[in-house]
Amino acid sequence: MIEIKNLCKRFGQKEILRGINLNINEGATTVIFGMSGSGKSTIIKHIVGLLQPDSGEITLDGKKITGLEGEEQLELRKKIGFLFQSGALFDSMNVYENIAFPLREHTDMDEESIKKEVYAALEMVALEPERVSKLYPDELSGGMRKRAGLARTIILKPKIMLYDEPTTGLDPIISDQISQMIIKLQKELKITSILISHDIKEAFKCADYAAMLYEGKIIESSDTESFKNSDNAVIQSFLEGREIAS
Ligand SMILES: Nc1ncnc2c1ncn2[C@@H]1O[C@H](COP(=O)(O)OP(=O)(O)OP(=O)(O)O)[C@@H](O)[C@H]1O
Numbered sequence: 001m002i003e004i005k006n007l008c009k010r011f012g013q014k015e016i017l018r019g020i021n022l023n024i025n026e027g028a029t030t031v032i033f034g035m036s037g038s039g040k041s042t043i044i045k046h047i048v049g050l051l052q053p054d055s056g057e058i059t060l061d062g063k064k065i066t067g068l069e070g071e072e073q074l075e076l077r078k079k080i081g082f083l084f085q086s087g088a089l090f091d092s093m094n095v096y097e098n099i100a101f102p103l104r105e106h107t108d109m110d111e112e113s114i115k116k117e118v119y120a121a122l123e124m125v126a127l128e129p130e131r132v133s134k135l136y137p138d139e140l141s142g143g144m145r146k147r148a149g150l151a152r153t154i155i156l157k158p159k160i161m162l163y164d165e166p167t168t169g170l171d172p173i174i175s176d177q178i179s180q181m182i183i184k185l186q187k188e189l190k191i192t193s194i195l196i197s198h199d200i201k202e203a204f205k206c207a208d209y210a211a212m213l214y215e216g217k218i219i220e221s222s223d224t225e226s227f228k229n230s231d232n233a234v235i236q237s238f239l240e241g242r243e244i245a246s
């Protein structure tokens with residue numbers, strides 16, 4: 001469905017992506033693993049068009065999505081939900097207004113329909129609409145904030161979801177709730193998902209496929225079972241939490 005072909009990106013002297021090749025399967029969840037600073041967020045930012053490659057391209061259903069501008073770029077952004085590493089709610093708006101925001105920006109729905117959609121999105125991420133709507137982001141726990149961010153991301157019913165470190169910094173119980181949420185969204189809305197994670201245990205709960213980014217390339221990409229059994233030394237070290245010699 002999504003094909004990343006020979007994607008290259010450098011920042012100044014630093015070559016971060018050195019020819020990334022990766023296929024993302026429709027309706028499934030693919031996790032991309034890699035060490036801190038290896039370029040995982042950079043890959044995701046290319047998919048949503050926040051960054052443009054130096055060379056290479058990304059296609060969605062065979063259509064090139066790198067290098068889009070204006071209206072075409074906006075249309076693409078509506079299809080792709082992006083849960084930022086930081087959660088990214090607007091601090092000055094309450095939860096209801098945060099979640100309604102994309103609807104107000106991209107549709108001309110009346111208030112009654114907006115309320116219905118916002119409440120449905122909150123229920124989807126297991127937040128109680130009546131109680132949570134009026135709260136401001138700084139009144140939410142870390143896990144609630146992530147879930148509210150997720151509700152805002154799914155409100156436009158994206159076909160594709162990108163999750164950048166959705167469980168990092170959350171306790172194990174909340175992390176599990178977020179993982180269950182990702183699984184539920186994939187099952188109920190048939191969303192194609194790309195997950196970026198350091199959290200190996202949580203990632204394997206959600207993912208059907210796994211890929212490893214190392215020194216600017218995807219060194220392995222397979223279903224999670226084969227991935228776990230890979231005899232690649234870098235992957236084994238990563239999975240066992242050992243330092244990777246380079
Ligand atoms: N806009 C930018 N300008 C300059 N350098 C950048 C930019 N974005 C990322 N980098 C650099 O590219 C490298 C990869 O960054 P990226 O955020 O993709 O890593 P990551 O794998 O997501 O790391 P983490 O696991 O810590 O989130 C880092 O060295 C970072 O400093």
Ligand SMILES: [Mg+2]
Pocket residue numbers: 040041042085164
């Ligand atoms: Mg990152």
